[in-house]
Amino acid sequence: MFEEPYRWMEAVSTRHNYVQEKLKMGQPVLAVPYNEGLLIFGFAPQPGKIYEIYDRIALGGVGHPADVERLRMNLLDMAHLEGFNRSAEDVTSTRLLQFGIAPALKQNFEEIQRAPYIVRLLLVELNMQGKPNFFRMNYDGHWETFKNGTAIAGDEKVMDWLQREIQKQPFATYSLDQALQEASKLWNESRKLDSDNDDDEKENDVPETLQEAFDQWYLEGAVLAEKSSSKAIYRPLSEDEINRLKSSTI
Amino acid sequence: MTENIEDTKAGGDFFELLDRTGYNLQDFLDKLPVNGKSTVPQGTTVLAFHYEDGIIVAGDRRIMAGSNMMFERCEKIIPIDHCSLMAVAGVPAIAFEISRILSQYFEYYRRTQVRPMSLEGKIRTFSKLLKENLTASTSGLTRVSPIFATYDIESGKPSIYYYDMLGAEFQVLSFTATGAGAGHIRDVLERENQWGPKPLAQRCEKDAAIIAMKLLHVAAQLDNEEKKSLADVQIYPILASVTENGYKFWSEDQLTRLEAMSREGN
Numbered sequence: 001m002f003e004e005p006y007r008w009m010e011a012v013s014t015r016h017n018y019v020q021e022k023l024k025m026g027q028p029v030l031a032v033p034y035n036e037g038l039l040i041f042g043f044a045p046q047p048g049k050i051y052e053i054y055d056r057i058a059l060g061g062v063g064h065p066a067d068v069e070r071l072r073m074n075l076l077d078m079a080h081l082e083g084f085n086r087s088a089e090d091v092t093s094t095r096l097l098q099f100g101i102a103p104a105l106k107q108n109f110e111e112i113q114r115a116p117y118i119v120r121l122l123l124v125e126l127n128m129q130g131k132p133n134f135f136r137m138n139y140d141g142h143w144e145t146f147k148n149g150t151a152i153a154g155d156e157k158v159m160d161w162l163q164r165e166i167q168k169q170p171f172a173t174y175s176l177d178q179a180l181q182e183a184s185k186l187w188n189e190s191r192k193l194d195s196d197n198d199d200d201e202k203e204n205d206v207p208e209t210l211q212e213a214f215d216q217w218y219l220e221g222a223v224l225a226e227k228s229s230s231k232a233i234y235r236p237l238s239e240d241e242i243n244r245l246k247s248s249t250i
Numbered sequence: 251m252t253e254n255i256e257d258t259k260a261g262g263d264f265f266e267l268l269d270r271t272g273y274n275l276q277d278f279l280d281k282l283p284v285n286g287k288s289t290v291p292q293g294t295t296v297l298a299f300h301y302e303d304g305i306i307v308a309g310d311r312r313i314m315a316g317s318n319m320m321f322e323r324c325e326k327i328i329p330i331d332h333c334s335l336m337a338v339a340g341v342p343a344i345a346f347e348i349s350r351i352l353s354q355y356f357e358y359y360r361r362t363q364v365r366p367m368s369l370e371g372k373i374r375t376f377s378k379l380l381k382e383n384l385t386a387s388t389s390g391l392t393r394v395s396p397i398f399a400t401y402d403i404e405s406g407k408p409s410i411y412y413y414d415m416l417g418a419e420f421q422v423l424s425f426t427a428t429g430a431g432a433g434h435i436r437d438v439l440e441r442e443n444q445w446g447p448k449p450l451a452q453r454c455e456k457d458a459a460i461i462a463m464k465l466l467h468v469a470a471q472l473d474n475e476e477k478k479s480l481a482d483v484q485i486y487p488i489l490a491s492v493t494e495n496g497y498k499f500w501s502e503d504q505l506t507r508l509e510a511m512s513r514e515g516n
Contacts, residue, residue: 052361073362077267080358084268084350230332230496232357 011112019139022064022118025206026154028162028190029060031124031134032171033149034179034223038132040124041183041221041237043213050220052234054079054091056126058222062152063119063139071101071119088231093125093135097143106141116140120152120159126224126233132172148172151186158190165189176223180237180245184210188249211250219245262362264355265378295469296326296337297435298397299425300451301458304408304493305399307337308462310431310469311488327488331356332496334372334400339429340415345396348379369402373411373419380417395428399492408492425450431469438468455491456511459500462489463512 029042029049040060042049048068051059053075061068078100083091101121109116121137134146144150149171151162165186171179188210207213221237228235296309309326328336328349336352338345355375359367367375376398398411398419410422424443427435442461443450453461466487486505491498500508 051364054361076358076362080264080354080361081267081271084354085273229498231329232332 008112012110015109015112015116016140019116019118020156023062023120023139023154026062026120026152028151028153028158028187029062029122030151030162030166030183030187031060031122031149032166032179032183033132034171034174034176036176036227037126037130037223037225037233038124038134038149039176039179039183039221039223040122041180041219043187043207043217043219045217047218047220050222050236052222052232053096053123054083055088055232055234056128056224057091057093057096058124058224058234060122060124060152061119062121062154063117067117067119068121071105071117071121074104075101075123089128092127093123093133094145097123097135097137101137102141102143104141105137105139109140120154122150122152124224126226130226132224153190158193161193162186162190176241177244177248180221180241181248184245184249187213214246214250262359264351264358267358268351295427295429295431295435295466296339296397297425297427297432297439297462297465298337298399298410298422299439299458299462300408300410300423301453301455301491302451303455304401304491305335305410306455306458306462306489306491307335307397307399308466308487308489309337309339309429310466311486325488327490327499329353329497330398330400331360331366333403333492333494334398335490335492335497336376337397337399337428338395339432340395348396351379352376366403369400369405369409372400373398376411376413377417377419380413380415397422397426397428401492401494401496403494406494427465429469431466435465435469438465459489459491459508460512463487463505463508467512 027042027044027049029040031038031040033039040050040058042060048065049060051061051072053059053072057079059072059075061072075096078096079091082095105117108114117139119139123135123137125133127133134150135143136146136150136152137143146163149166151159151166153159153162169182171182174182191208207216213219219237219242221242223235223237224233225235226233296307298305298307307327311324311326324342326338326342328338328346330336330349330353334356336345336349338349352375356367356372359371376396380396395415396413398413399408401408410426411419412422412426412428413419425436425439427439439450450458450461486502486509489500489505489508
Protein backbone atom coordinates (compact mmCIF):
# COMPACT_ATOMS: atom_id res chain seq x y z
CA MET A 1 0.00 0.00 0.00
CA PHE A 2 2.75 2.38 0.85
CA GLU A 3 4.54 1.90 -2.45
CA GLU A 4 1.44 3.31 -4.11
CA PRO A 5 0.56 6.71 -2.65
CA TYR A 6 -2.80 6.67 -4.34
CA ARG A 7 -3.82 3.58 -2.38
CA TRP A 8 -2.77 5.18 0.87
CA MET A 9 -4.85 8.27 0.05
CA GLU A 10 -7.76 6.05 -0.83
CA ALA A 11 -7.40 4.26 2.50
CA VAL A 12 -7.43 7.57 4.37
CA SER A 13 -10.47 8.72 2.43
CA THR A 14 -12.25 5.48 3.29
CA ARG A 15 -11.28 6.05 6.91
CA HIS A 16 -12.88 9.50 6.84
CA ASN A 17 -16.08 8.04 5.41
CA TYR A 18 -16.08 5.28 8.03
CA VAL A 19 -15.68 7.65 10.96
CA GLN A 20 -18.21 10.16 9.65
CA GLU A 21 -20.75 7.40 9.16
CA LYS A 22 -20.19 6.19 12.74
CA LEU A 23 -20.39 9.73 14.11
CA LYS A 24 -23.62 10.61 12.33
CA MET A 25 -25.94 9.84 15.23
CA GLY A 26 -23.89 11.87 17.69
CA GLN A 27 -25.96 14.48 19.51
CA PRO A 28 -24.78 18.10 19.49
CA VAL A 29 -22.88 19.77 22.28
CA LEU A 30 -23.07 23.56 22.34
CA ALA A 31 -20.76 25.98 24.10
CA VAL A 32 -21.57 29.68 24.31
CA PRO A 33 -20.39 32.63 26.41
CA TYR A 34 -22.69 34.48 28.77
CA ASN A 35 -22.26 37.60 30.86
CA GLU A 36 -20.47 35.85 33.73
CA GLY A 37 -18.54 33.11 31.98
CA LEU A 38 -19.41 30.36 29.56
CA LEU A 39 -21.93 27.58 29.26
CA ILE A 40 -21.52 24.12 27.74
CA PHE A 41 -24.40 21.68 27.40
CA GLY A 42 -25.98 18.88 25.43
CA PHE A 43 -28.73 16.26 25.53
CA ALA A 44 -27.82 12.59 25.52
CA PRO A 45 -29.48 9.22 26.10
CA GLN A 46 -26.99 8.47 28.86
CA PRO A 47 -24.70 10.66 30.98
CA GLY A 48 -21.20 11.19 29.69
CA LYS A 49 -21.10 14.27 27.52
CA ILE A 50 -19.73 17.12 29.61
CA TYR A 51 -16.74 16.87 31.92
CA GLU A 52 -14.45 18.99 34.00
CA ILE A 53 -10.82 18.80 32.92
CA TYR A 54 -9.06 21.33 35.08
CA ASP A 55 -9.73 24.41 37.20
CA ARG A 56 -10.89 26.52 34.27
CA ILE A 57 -11.29 23.97 31.48
CA ALA A 58 -14.23 21.78 30.50
CA LEU A 59 -14.76 19.17 27.82
CA GLY A 60 -17.70 18.11 25.66
CA GLY A 61 -17.61 15.02 23.49
CA VAL A 62 -19.51 13.36 20.66
CA GLY A 63 -18.83 9.88 19.39
CA HIS A 64 -17.96 6.47 20.75
CA PRO A 65 -18.19 6.61 24.56
CA ALA A 66 -15.02 4.53 25.04
CA ASP A 67 -13.04 6.82 22.72
CA VAL A 68 -14.34 9.95 24.43
CA GLU A 69 -13.44 8.41 27.78
CA ARG A 70 -9.89 7.53 26.71
CA LEU A 71 -9.22 11.02 25.42
CA ARG A 72 -10.79 12.53 28.50
CA MET A 73 -8.42 10.54 30.73
CA ASN A 74 -5.52 11.57 28.57
CA LEU A 75 -6.43 15.24 28.91
CA LEU A 76 -6.86 14.85 32.66
CA ASP A 77 -3.45 13.23 33.03
CA MET A 78 -1.75 15.93 30.98
CA ALA A 79 -3.52 18.74 32.79
CA HIS A 80 -2.80 17.46 36.30
CA LEU A 81 0.82 16.62 35.61
CA GLU A 82 1.36 20.05 34.12
CA GLY A 83 -0.41 21.66 37.08
CA PHE A 84 1.70 19.69 39.52
CA ASN A 85 5.05 20.14 37.82
CA ARG A 86 4.54 23.81 37.02
CA SER A 87 1.38 25.59 38.12
CA ALA A 88 -2.36 25.77 37.51
CA GLU A 89 -1.84 28.85 35.36
CA ASP A 90 0.33 26.87 32.99
CA VAL A 91 -2.52 24.51 32.21
CA THR A 92 -4.27 25.99 29.19
CA SER A 93 -6.54 24.40 26.61
CA THR A 94 -4.26 25.57 23.80
CA ARG A 95 -1.36 23.62 25.22
CA LEU A 96 -3.47 20.55 25.93
CA LEU A 97 -4.79 20.51 22.38
CA GLN A 98 -1.94 21.82 20.31
CA PHE A 99 0.94 20.05 22.02
CA GLY A 100 -0.92 17.11 23.49
CA ILE A 101 -3.98 15.60 21.91
CA ALA A 102 -3.83 16.90 18.34
CA PRO A 103 -0.52 15.33 17.25
CA ALA A 104 -1.47 12.03 18.87
CA LEU A 105 -4.89 11.96 17.20
CA LYS A 106 -3.43 12.80 13.80
CA GLN A 107 -0.87 10.05 14.14
CA ASN A 108 -3.56 7.59 15.14
CA PHE A 109 -5.76 8.60 12.21
CA GLU A 110 -3.01 8.15 9.65
CA GLU A 111 -1.98 4.72 10.93
CA ILE A 112 -4.15 2.72 8.59
CA GLN A 113 -3.67 -0.53 10.48
CA ARG A 114 -5.19 0.86 13.67
CA ALA A 115 -8.81 1.61 14.43
CA PRO A 116 -9.49 5.35 14.31
CA TYR A 117 -10.96 7.33 17.18
CA ILE A 118 -14.65 7.97 16.55
CA VAL A 119 -14.86 11.25 18.34
CA ARG A 120 -15.26 15.01 18.13
CA LEU A 121 -14.27 17.10 21.10
CA LEU A 122 -15.19 20.54 22.31
CA LEU A 123 -12.78 22.12 24.77
CA VAL A 124 -13.72 25.34 26.53
CA GLU A 125 -11.71 27.53 28.86
CA LEU A 126 -12.28 30.68 30.86
CA ASN A 127 -8.77 32.07 31.09
CA MET A 128 -7.28 33.98 34.00
CA GLN A 129 -8.39 37.27 32.46
CA GLY A 130 -11.98 36.04 32.34
CA LYS A 131 -12.01 35.68 28.57
CA PRO A 132 -13.73 32.57 27.15
CA ASN A 133 -11.98 30.39 24.59
CA PHE A 134 -13.67 27.71 22.50
CA PHE A 135 -11.89 24.90 20.69
CA ARG A 136 -13.18 22.21 18.43
CA MET A 137 -11.12 19.07 17.77
CA ASN A 138 -11.84 16.61 15.00
CA TYR A 139 -11.08 12.88 14.97
CA ASP A 140 -8.15 13.45 12.60
CA GLY A 141 -6.35 15.87 14.90
CA HIS A 142 -7.53 19.02 13.13
CA TRP A 143 -8.56 21.70 15.62
CA GLU A 144 -10.07 25.17 15.37
CA THR A 145 -10.58 28.01 17.79
CA PHE A 146 -13.56 30.34 18.12
CA LYS A 147 -14.23 33.48 20.11
CA ASN A 148 -18.00 33.60 20.43
CA GLY A 149 -19.01 30.00 20.96
CA THR A 150 -19.10 26.82 18.96
CA ALA A 151 -20.79 23.45 18.67
CA ILE A 152 -19.94 19.89 17.77
CA ALA A 153 -22.31 17.29 16.37
CA GLY A 154 -22.17 13.95 14.66
CA ASP A 155 -23.52 15.39 11.42
CA GLU A 156 -21.23 18.01 9.87
CA LYS A 157 -24.14 19.82 8.27
CA VAL A 158 -25.84 20.24 11.67
CA MET A 159 -22.54 21.30 13.21
CA ASP A 160 -21.88 23.97 10.59
CA TRP A 161 -25.44 25.27 10.85
CA LEU A 162 -25.18 25.56 14.65
CA GLN A 163 -21.84 27.32 14.30
CA ARG A 164 -23.32 29.94 11.94
CA GLU A 165 -26.36 30.51 14.15
CA ILE A 166 -24.30 30.84 17.33
CA GLN A 167 -22.19 33.58 15.74
CA LYS A 168 -25.34 35.59 14.91
CA GLN A 169 -26.40 36.06 18.53
CA PRO A 170 -24.74 38.22 21.21
CA PHE A 171 -24.53 35.42 23.74
CA ALA A 172 -21.84 37.22 25.73
CA THR A 173 -24.44 39.81 26.81
CA TYR A 174 -27.04 37.29 27.94
CA SER A 175 -27.65 36.10 31.46
CA LEU A 176 -27.23 32.39 32.10
CA ASP A 177 -30.96 31.72 31.81
CA GLN A 178 -31.16 33.63 28.54
CA ALA A 179 -28.10 31.90 27.12
CA LEU A 180 -29.57 28.52 28.06
CA GLN A 181 -32.91 29.34 26.45
CA GLU A 182 -31.43 30.66 23.21
CA ALA A 183 -28.95 27.83 22.91
CA SER A 184 -31.71 25.28 23.57
CA LYS A 185 -33.79 26.85 20.80
CA LEU A 186 -30.88 26.41 18.45
CA TRP A 187 -30.57 22.80 19.55
CA ASN A 188 -34.27 22.34 18.89
CA GLU A 189 -34.09 23.85 15.42
CA SER A 190 -31.08 21.76 14.55
CA ARG A 191 -33.22 18.67 15.13
CA LYS A 192 -35.34 19.61 12.14
CA LEU A 193 -32.23 19.85 10.02
CA ASP A 194 -31.13 16.45 11.21
CA SER A 195 -34.48 14.66 10.92
CA ASP A 196 -35.02 15.95 7.39
CA ASN A 197 -32.15 13.80 6.28
CA ASP A 198 -32.40 10.65 8.25
CA ASP A 199 -35.39 8.43 8.78
CA ASP A 200 -33.37 6.07 10.98
CA GLU A 201 -33.81 8.45 13.88
CA LYS A 202 -37.55 7.93 13.90
CA GLU A 203 -37.00 4.19 14.08
CA ASN A 204 -34.51 4.62 16.95
CA ASP A 205 -36.88 6.82 19.02
CA VAL A 206 -34.55 9.78 18.94
CA PRO A 207 -36.32 12.84 20.36
CA GLU A 208 -37.24 15.33 17.69
CA THR A 209 -38.32 18.19 19.93
CA LEU A 210 -37.07 19.82 23.06
CA GLN A 211 -39.93 18.45 25.09
CA GLU A 212 -39.21 14.91 24.00
CA ALA A 213 -35.55 15.44 24.79
CA PHE A 214 -36.37 16.57 28.33
CA ASP A 215 -38.67 13.59 28.79
CA GLN A 216 -36.48 10.90 27.33
CA TRP A 217 -32.90 12.05 27.67
CA TYR A 218 -30.52 13.72 30.11
CA LEU A 219 -29.60 17.36 29.85
CA GLU A 220 -25.96 17.64 30.83
CA GLY A 221 -24.64 21.11 31.29
CA ALA A 222 -22.05 23.08 33.17
CA VAL A 223 -20.75 26.59 33.51
CA LEU A 224 -17.33 28.06 34.02
CA ALA A 225 -18.24 31.11 36.05
CA GLU A 226 -15.80 33.79 37.10
CA LYS A 227 -17.72 34.49 40.29
CA SER A 228 -17.03 31.06 41.74
CA SER A 229 -15.70 31.11 45.28
CA SER A 230 -13.24 28.30 44.67
CA LYS A 231 -10.18 27.91 42.50
CA ALA A 232 -11.95 25.36 40.30
CA ILE A 233 -14.70 27.35 38.62
CA TYR A 234 -16.52 24.48 36.89
CA ARG A 235 -20.06 23.99 38.15
CA PRO A 236 -22.74 21.62 36.83
CA LEU A 237 -26.10 23.23 36.10
CA SER A 238 -28.36 23.07 39.12
CA GLU A 239 -31.77 21.45 39.11
CA ASP A 240 -33.39 24.86 39.49
CA GLU A 241 -31.64 26.16 36.40
CA ILE A 242 -32.68 23.11 34.40
CA ASN A 243 -36.28 23.34 35.64
CA ARG A 244 -36.44 27.04 34.72
CA LEU A 245 -35.18 26.19 31.27
CA LYS A 246 -37.71 23.42 30.94
CA SER A 247 -40.63 25.59 31.96
CA SER A 248 -39.58 28.49 29.74
CA THR A 249 -39.03 26.49 26.58
CA ILE A 250 -41.89 24.00 26.66
CA MET B 251 3.20 16.49 26.35
CA THR B 252 2.06 12.96 25.60
CA GLU B 253 3.54 10.36 23.33
CA ASN B 254 0.89 7.72 23.31
CA ILE B 255 -2.81 8.01 24.02
CA GLU B 256 -2.85 4.25 24.61
CA ASP B 257 -0.75 4.64 27.78
CA THR B 258 -3.59 6.35 29.60
CA LYS B 259 -5.12 4.32 32.40
CA ALA B 260 -8.30 4.89 34.30
CA GLY B 261 -8.40 4.60 38.08
CA GLY B 262 -7.93 8.07 39.51
CA ASP B 263 -4.64 7.26 41.30
CA PHE B 264 -2.46 10.35 41.11
CA PHE B 265 0.43 8.57 42.90
CA GLU B 266 0.54 6.02 40.10
CA LEU B 267 0.49 8.82 37.52
CA LEU B 268 3.42 10.53 39.26
CA ASP B 269 5.32 7.24 39.40
CA ARG B 270 4.89 6.77 35.65
CA THR B 271 6.44 10.16 35.04
CA GLY B 272 9.38 9.45 37.32
CA TYR B 273 8.45 11.55 40.33
CA ASN B 274 8.94 9.85 43.67
CA LEU B 275 8.81 11.69 47.00
CA GLN B 276 10.51 8.83 48.83
CA ASP B 277 13.56 9.00 46.55
CA PHE B 278 14.01 12.65 47.45
CA LEU B 279 13.59 11.97 51.15
CA ASP B 280 16.05 9.06 51.08
CA LYS B 281 18.76 11.40 49.86
CA LEU B 282 18.42 13.79 52.79
CA PRO B 283 21.29 13.69 55.31
CA VAL B 284 20.41 12.00 58.59
CA ASN B 285 22.09 13.88 61.37
CA GLY B 286 19.50 13.89 64.10
CA LYS B 287 19.75 17.64 64.50
CA SER B 288 17.13 19.87 63.14
CA THR B 289 18.56 23.15 61.99
CA VAL B 290 16.19 23.41 59.07
CA PRO B 291 13.41 25.96 59.41
CA GLN B 292 10.33 24.72 61.24
CA GLY B 293 6.82 26.02 61.63
CA THR B 294 5.54 26.59 65.16
CA THR B 295 1.90 26.53 66.20
CA VAL B 296 -1.38 25.65 64.53
CA LEU B 297 -4.75 24.78 66.02
CA ALA B 298 -8.24 23.72 65.02
CA PHE B 299 -11.53 23.37 66.83
CA HIS B 300 -15.19 22.87 66.07
CA TYR B 301 -17.61 25.79 66.29
CA GLU B 302 -21.33 25.96 65.55
CA ASP B 303 -21.05 26.15 61.73
CA GLY B 304 -17.92 24.13 61.12
CA ILE B 305 -14.23 24.29 62.00
CA ILE B 306 -11.88 27.15 62.78
CA VAL B 307 -8.26 26.62 61.77
CA ALA B 308 -5.57 29.08 62.77
CA GLY B 309 -1.81 29.34 62.85
CA ASP B 310 0.94 31.81 63.44
CA ARG B 311 3.15 32.85 60.54
CA ARG B 312 6.60 32.30 61.97
CA ILE B 313 9.23 29.96 60.64
CA MET B 314 11.91 29.32 63.24
CA ALA B 315 15.29 27.65 62.98
CA GLY B 316 16.22 26.97 66.56
CA SER B 317 15.73 30.33 68.25
CA ASN B 318 16.16 32.31 65.07
CA MET B 319 13.17 33.60 63.20
CA MET B 320 13.70 32.84 59.53
CA PHE B 321 10.47 34.05 58.00
CA GLU B 322 7.33 35.73 59.30
CA ARG B 323 4.73 35.46 56.57
CA CYS B 324 4.45 31.75 56.13
CA GLU B 325 1.10 30.32 55.01
CA LYS B 326 0.70 27.35 57.33
CA ILE B 327 -2.90 26.69 56.45
CA ILE B 328 -3.11 25.25 52.98
CA PRO B 329 -6.25 24.53 50.95
CA ILE B 330 -6.38 20.95 49.71
CA ASP B 331 -9.74 21.00 47.95
CA HIS B 332 -12.74 23.29 48.12
CA CYS B 333 -13.81 21.97 51.55
CA SER B 334 -10.55 20.78 53.11
CA LEU B 335 -7.66 22.53 54.78
CA MET B 336 -4.35 21.28 56.04
CA ALA B 337 -2.61 23.06 58.92
CA VAL B 338 1.03 22.31 59.43
CA ALA B 339 3.56 22.61 62.17
CA GLY B 340 6.91 21.07 61.41
CA VAL B 341 9.24 21.29 58.45
CA PRO B 342 7.43 23.45 55.90
CA ALA B 343 9.35 22.11 52.88
CA ILE B 344 7.96 18.63 53.25
CA ALA B 345 4.57 19.90 54.38
CA PHE B 346 4.22 22.07 51.28
CA GLU B 347 5.22 19.19 49.04
CA ILE B 348 2.70 16.90 50.73
CA SER B 349 -0.03 19.50 50.38
CA ARG B 350 0.84 20.02 46.72
CA ILE B 351 0.56 16.30 46.01
CA LEU B 352 -2.64 15.96 48.03
CA SER B 353 -4.42 18.87 46.41
CA GLN B 354 -3.70 17.56 42.94
CA TYR B 355 -4.61 14.03 44.06
CA PHE B 356 -8.05 14.91 45.42
CA GLU B 357 -8.94 17.01 42.41
CA TYR B 358 -7.58 14.40 39.99
CA TYR B 359 -9.67 11.72 41.65
CA ARG B 360 -12.80 13.87 41.60
CA ARG B 361 -12.41 14.70 37.93
CA THR B 362 -11.47 11.23 36.71
CA GLN B 363 -14.08 9.38 38.75
CA VAL B 364 -16.70 12.14 38.38
CA ARG B 365 -17.34 12.06 42.11
CA PRO B 366 -15.41 13.38 45.09
CA MET B 367 -13.28 11.03 47.14
CA SER B 368 -14.95 9.77 50.30
CA LEU B 369 -13.86 11.16 53.65
CA GLU B 370 -12.26 7.83 54.57
CA GLY B 371 -10.37 7.82 51.29
CA LYS B 372 -9.01 11.32 51.89
CA ILE B 373 -7.90 10.44 55.41
CA ARG B 374 -6.13 7.28 54.29
CA THR B 375 -4.46 9.01 51.35
CA PHE B 376 -3.08 11.62 53.72
CA SER B 377 -1.88 8.90 56.04
CA LYS B 378 -0.18 7.08 53.18
CA LEU B 379 1.76 10.18 52.19
CA LEU B 380 2.96 10.71 55.75
CA LYS B 381 4.03 7.07 55.99
CA GLU B 382 6.19 7.59 52.89
CA ASN B 383 7.88 10.35 54.85
CA LEU B 384 8.49 7.97 57.74
CA THR B 385 12.21 7.24 57.44
CA ALA B 386 13.21 10.83 57.04
CA SER B 387 10.72 11.87 59.69
CA THR B 388 12.27 9.67 62.36
CA SER B 389 15.62 11.33 61.70
CA GLY B 390 14.09 14.55 62.90
CA LEU B 391 14.91 16.33 59.71
CA THR B 392 11.52 16.29 58.02
CA ARG B 393 9.01 16.00 60.82
CA VAL B 394 5.54 17.06 59.83
CA SER B 395 2.60 16.93 62.21
CA PRO B 396 -0.43 18.13 60.35
CA ILE B 397 -4.04 18.79 61.15
CA PHE B 398 -6.59 17.95 58.48
CA ALA B 399 -9.89 19.83 58.65
CA THR B 400 -12.62 18.96 56.20
CA TYR B 401 -16.36 19.16 55.63
CA ASP B 402 -17.87 15.93 54.37
CA ILE B 403 -20.69 16.93 52.00
CA GLU B 404 -22.12 13.42 52.00
CA SER B 405 -22.64 13.15 55.75
CA GLY B 406 -23.05 16.90 56.26
CA LYS B 407 -20.48 16.97 59.08
CA PRO B 408 -17.20 18.75 59.66
CA SER B 409 -14.27 16.62 60.82
CA ILE B 410 -10.84 17.29 62.26
CA TYR B 411 -8.09 14.73 62.09
CA TYR B 412 -4.74 14.96 63.77
CA TYR B 413 -1.84 12.94 62.39
CA ASP B 414 1.23 11.90 64.32
CA MET B 415 4.61 11.78 62.64
CA LEU B 416 4.23 8.13 61.77
CA GLY B 417 1.05 8.76 59.79
CA ALA B 418 -1.55 7.45 62.22
CA GLU B 419 -4.77 9.47 62.12
CA PHE B 420 -6.85 10.44 65.14
CA GLN B 421 -10.27 12.00 64.87
CA VAL B 422 -10.64 15.07 67.03
CA LEU B 423 -14.10 15.69 68.44
CA SER B 424 -13.49 19.10 69.98
CA PHE B 425 -10.10 20.77 69.57
CA THR B 426 -6.48 20.12 68.81
CA ALA B 427 -3.22 21.96 68.41
CA THR B 428 0.23 21.02 67.25
CA GLY B 429 3.64 22.63 67.22
CA ALA B 430 5.87 24.24 69.78
CA GLY B 431 3.11 26.30 71.37
CA ALA B 432 0.52 23.54 71.32
CA GLY B 433 0.75 22.58 74.99
CA HIS B 434 -0.21 26.04 76.20
CA ILE B 435 -3.04 26.33 73.70
CA ARG B 436 -4.56 22.99 74.62
CA ASP B 437 -4.73 24.00 78.28
CA VAL B 438 -6.62 27.17 77.43
CA LEU B 439 -8.92 25.40 74.98
CA GLU B 440 -9.79 22.79 77.61
CA ARG B 441 -10.69 25.51 80.05
CA GLU B 442 -12.78 27.38 77.47
CA ASN B 443 -14.54 24.21 76.42
CA GLN B 444 -15.36 23.04 79.94
CA TRP B 445 -15.96 26.29 81.83
CA GLY B 446 -16.44 28.97 79.20
CA PRO B 447 -19.85 30.59 78.52
CA LYS B 448 -20.57 27.80 76.01
CA PRO B 449 -18.73 24.72 74.75
CA LEU B 450 -16.51 25.58 71.82
CA ALA B 451 -18.69 23.65 69.38
CA GLN B 452 -21.59 25.99 70.16
CA ARG B 453 -19.73 29.25 69.74
CA CYS B 454 -20.58 31.54 66.83
CA GLU B 455 -18.07 32.36 64.12
CA LYS B 456 -16.98 35.71 65.55
CA ASP B 457 -16.41 34.33 69.06
CA ALA B 458 -14.54 31.33 67.68
CA ALA B 459 -12.29 33.57 65.59
CA ILE B 460 -11.51 35.83 68.56
CA ILE B 461 -10.63 32.81 70.70
CA ALA B 462 -8.28 31.59 67.98
CA MET B 463 -6.53 34.99 67.84
CA LYS B 464 -6.15 35.07 71.62
CA LEU B 465 -4.77 31.54 71.71
CA LEU B 466 -2.05 32.43 69.27
CA HIS B 467 -1.15 35.40 71.43
CA VAL B 468 -0.86 33.01 74.36
CA ALA B 469 1.41 30.69 72.42
CA ALA B 470 3.53 33.63 71.32
CA GLN B 471 3.86 34.91 74.88
CA LEU B 472 4.67 31.64 76.55
CA ASP B 473 6.59 29.62 74.02
CA ASN B 474 10.35 30.03 74.11
CA GLU B 475 10.65 29.77 70.37
CA GLU B 476 8.18 32.51 69.59
CA LYS B 477 8.00 36.21 70.24
CA LYS B 478 5.08 38.59 70.49
CA SER B 479 3.00 38.96 67.40
CA LEU B 480 3.96 42.12 65.59
CA ALA B 481 0.55 43.83 65.53
CA ASP B 482 2.18 47.17 64.93
CA VAL B 483 3.41 45.97 61.53
CA GLN B 484 0.16 44.05 60.90
CA ILE B 485 1.54 40.57 60.56
CA TYR B 486 -1.44 38.72 61.90
CA PRO B 487 -1.95 35.02 62.34
CA ILE B 488 -3.60 33.19 59.51
CA LEU B 489 -7.21 32.29 60.17
CA ALA B 490 -9.60 30.16 58.14
CA SER B 491 -12.84 28.27 58.51
CA VAL B 492 -14.38 25.21 56.89
CA THR B 493 -18.17 24.96 56.60
CA GLU B 494 -20.68 23.35 54.27
CA ASN B 495 -19.97 26.22 51.85
CA GLY B 496 -16.30 25.32 51.66
CA TYR B 497 -13.24 26.98 53.12
CA LYS B 498 -12.72 30.67 53.68
CA PHE B 499 -9.70 32.68 54.75
CA TRP B 500 -10.04 35.83 56.78
CA SER B 501 -8.85 38.91 54.91
CA GLU B 502 -6.32 41.37 56.32
CA ASP B 503 -9.11 43.86 57.09
CA GLN B 504 -11.08 41.27 58.99
CA LEU B 505 -7.98 40.19 60.91
CA THR B 506 -7.25 43.80 61.85
CA ARG B 507 -10.73 44.12 63.35
CA LEU B 508 -10.45 40.76 65.10
CA GLU B 509 -7.08 41.73 66.54
CA ALA B 510 -8.59 44.90 67.98
CA MET B 511 -11.55 42.97 69.43
CA SER B 512 -9.33 40.31 70.95
CA ARG B 513 -7.24 42.93 72.73
CA GLU B 514 -10.33 44.70 74.06
CA GLY B 515 -11.44 41.52 75.76
CA ASN B 516 -14.64 41.24 73.64
